[in-house]
Amino acid sequence: MSEEPTPLPDLPVTFRPGRTRAILLTAGVAIFVVISGVAMLLDQLGPGERLSFIITGALIFWVLALLARVKVVADESGVTVVNIAGKRRLDWAEILQVNLRPGDPWVFLDLSDGTSLPALGIQPGVAKRRAIQDARTLRALTEARAAARPKQDQG
Template structure:
């Protein structure tokens, strides 16, 4: 892949539509559950607090699910998944994979492992995920050890 197709650095890849849906659903659920809890007249303060706590818990889970992203800069890539963040140098990335049917991109690493990259996923926006995967592949090929392997 020619380097001219690679985006300018730094660049952040994230599933924007999925993130918007998750955050909108989370805020909506929080408002609805909290409102219902406050409107029920027979509930005591503890029961109302449990409604707010439950709404906050749902919102927190959806915020975690909306967290994934990939940040590429001159030194390497930072992969932020649901609960973990991992920093990789360009030389550690051998290949960027997004095969048909894959739920997200996978990175083949120089230590023989594979790292899922939830920040590029074809769920709602398949064409965008394909473009992002190609862009990340172009960056990895032009900057990493993949360039030496041919």
């Protein structure tokens, strides 16, 4: 009882690793610019070789942009989890528990089908305090929706 309840935000709310995202996108742009610049400055490269440099820079940027797109969006009807290679929409009733244990690389959602879904949009890597607060907020939202369900069923 010593822990104060986490205040619920207005929905929709988006959770994403902001600093990590900024670092990845900045690095992606810098790598693309440097590799493309090198391709243009090296006189001994032919057009095909220059193009291969630029394509390599673009591929590196694309991979970093995929890593930066992760997020968790909570709205009135449920949660959308966007991870590196996919996106999954969940109803509130499907989420049984929100977990972020010490040492976890990101939040895990325990689901009603018996599986666990990683939610990379909340990760303690660069901003640990923020990730812990985001996990608590998502947990509070999930618990509030679970508490509201029985009241709706009775009414």
